[in-house]
Every structure is written in C-alpha cells, then in structure tokens.
Amino acid sequence: MNLLKIAGCPNCRTENASEILFKDEFRKYRKLVFISRYGKDTDLFQCNECKTKYINVGQGKLYHKLSIKSEELFFKFFDKENIFSKRVKEVLEKIGTPPGIFEYPVQLKTKNKQVYEYSVIRFLESVWPISLNINSMHFVSEIDEVMPSNEAMTLQQRKTAYEAPEIQMGSSPIWLKKNEIIYMTQYSQYFIPKAYGKPEDFSIELEINKPKPVFSSVPIVYFIGPVNV
Ligand SMILES: [Zn+2]
Numbered sequence: 001m002n003l004l005k006i007a008g009c010p011n012c013r014t015e016n017a018s019e020i021l022f023k024d025e026f027r028k029y030r031k032l033v034f035i036s037r038y039g040k041d042t043d044l045f046q047c048n049e050c051k052t053k054y055i056n057v058g059q060g061k062l063y064h065k066l067s068i069k070s071e072e073l074f075f076k077f078f079d080k081e082n083i084f085s086k087r088v089k090e091v092l093e094k095i096g097t098p099p100g101i102f103e104y105p106v107q108l109k110t111k112n113k114q115v116y117e118y119s120v121i122r123f124l125e126s127v128w129p130i131s132l133n134i135n136s137m138h139f140v141s142e143i144d145e146v147m148p149s150n151e152a153m154t155l156q157q158r159k160t161a162y163e164a165p166e167i168q169m170g171s172s173p174i175w176l177k178k179n180e181i182i183y184m185t186q187y188s189q190y191f192i193p194k195a196y197g198k199p200e201d202f203s204i205e206l207e208i209n210k211p212k213p214v215f216s217s218v219p220i221v222y223f224i225g226p227v228n229v
Contacts, residue, residue, distance in 0.1 A: 007031055009047035009054070011065060020054075020065035032063075038078040039226050042126040057126045064128060073137055077127045082141040082225050091146045092121065096155040098162040102227055105152035105190035109145040110138075118191050118218045121146070123227040140225030151191045151218075153199050160204050161187035175212065176202035184212035191218050 009029045010022050031048040038044060038055075045054045045063065053071055054063040066074055076082065092104050102123035109115050121140060153161070161174035164187070172187035178201050185192070192199045192215055 008049040009052055011047060011052040012050045020052075020063075022063050023061045038074075038126075039228065040125050042078075055126075055128075057128065074127060076139055077124075077224065078226060079141070082139050084140045084143050084146075084225070088140075088143055088146045091148065095148055095152070098155075098159045101162065103190075104146075105149055105158075107147045107149045108143055108223070109147075110142045111144045112142070113144075116221045118149070118151070119221045119223060120190055121223045121225070123225055125227050127224070138221060138223040140223050143223060149191065150198065151194050153185075153190055153192060157199060157202070157204060158187060158190070161185070173207070175205040175208060177205045178202045182208065182212050183215055185215055189215065189217060190220060193218055 007029075008031050010020050012031075014020065029047070032045045032054065033048055035044040035046050035053075041058045043056045043059070045056065046052070047054075053066045055066060055074065056063050091106070095104050095106060097103055104121045106119050106121060107115070107117055108119045108121075121143070123140075157174060157176065161172045164172045164174065166173060173184055174187065176183050176185060176192070178197055182205055183196070183202075192202065196215055
C-alpha cells in the first residue's frame with residue numbers, strides 16, 4: 001500500500017470525532033495544507049476535503065484537531081487584541097516571576113468590573129486543544145487592572161518551589177515555617193490564604209520527610225495570553 005496515496009485527513013473517515021491526534025511521519029495526508037503560523041512555533045493546517053483545522057506545535061509530529069469550540073478559543077488566544085495595558089505590565093514586572101516562566105499570582109479587575117481575588121496571569125508560547133476545552137477560559141485582554149495580592153507567595157518562595165528537584169515529576173513542594181509550625185505547599189498553589197498570616201512571615205525550610213499540614217486551597221482563576229506580549 002502506498003501511504004502517499006491517502007487522501008483527506010483522519011477526520012474525513014471518523015464521523016467528526018471530537019478529539020483527533022495523529023502523527024504525520026509519512027506525510028501521508030496530502031490534503032492537509034499549511035495555513036499560517038501563530039506565535040513562535042504553532043502551525044495551523046486545514047484539510048482541503050473536510051475543512052477540519054489542525055494545529056502542530058513546535059514542528060512536532062503530533063497534529064491536534066481543533067474542535068469548533070477550541071478553534072474559537074485558539075483564535076481568541078492569538079488575537080492581536082489579546083494583550084494588556086502598559087499599566088498592567090508595570091505591575092507584573094514588580095510582582096516578578098521565577099526565571100524562564102511567566103506566571104503572576106495577582107488580584108485583578110476585568111473590564112466587566114468583575115473582581116478576582118485569586119488570579120494567575122499566565123503567558124504561554126502556545127495553547128493546546130486539550131487546554132482550550134475548559135469551559136471558563138479567560139484571556140489577558142479582559143483585564144482592566146491588576147493589583148499585587150497580599151496572599152500571593154513571595155517571589156523567593158515561588159522561585160524556591162519552582163526549583164524543587166521534584167519538578168521533573170510534576171511536583172514542586174516547598175516547606176514554609178511560621179511560629180514553629182511547618183506547612184507543605186506547592187508552586188502551583190501560588191497563594192497562602194490570609195487566615196494563616198502574611199506570606200512574607202513564613203521562612204523557607206529544607207525538606208523534612210514527615211507529613212506536614214497543608215494550607216486550605218483557594219479557587220484560582222487563570223487568564224492566559226501569548227508569551228510575546
Ligand atoms: Zn479531512
């Protein structure tokens with residue numbers, strides 16, 4: 001069988017499956033045409049037969065189908081309006097982020113006057129269809145005002161947690177001490193609820209291999225935008 005002769009794309013033969021992932025190692029889908037590049041390295045393709053759109057990130061081998069919902073969010077993410085004001089940028093620079101990542105725990109107000117006490121502004125190089133299927137996706141273009149949060153972990157605490165060796169396994173624990181009580185938390189929790197006291201009053205402890213209490217978690221709302229803004 002000559003793989004080069006396969007026409008269309010996987011969607012042409014699957015009754016509109018909601019999720020399709022496939023490899024293009026043999027470049028067998030001749031009807032899949034390149035449309036445009038978004039951001040640093042996200043390529044958009046479309047099937048000439050069924051018009052299904054796919055993205056390929058970082059010239060990887062995997063092509064991800066964009067569902068109608070994820071397509072809308074994909075274009076919103078890369079829209080030139082999905083940026084924030086200079087005023088917001090200045091606040092984010094003061095809050096800081098560990099080297100090489102772009103995540104800021106903040107309080108913020110949207111242009112619709114909605115206030116979010118626990119928000120994380122996250123800049124990404126690209127978005128994957130799977131992360132676009134979240135129902136309440138927020139974009140940095142919705143932000144009107146950003147304020148530092150008194151409950152956000154300090155930059156040093158976030159840096160230390162992010163540098164945890166366990167990060168390779170998807171975990172980033174940090175031990176924080178106040179008044180002789182040691183708590184364990186994670187980089188991804190970003191906040192220390194005010195009932196426990198101010199984040200800056202906690203010192204960083206070395207790892208201690210005993211179970212430790214954890215802070216109660218807070219409901220975090222994420223706002224995403226492309227990293228080059
Ligand atoms: Zn197709």
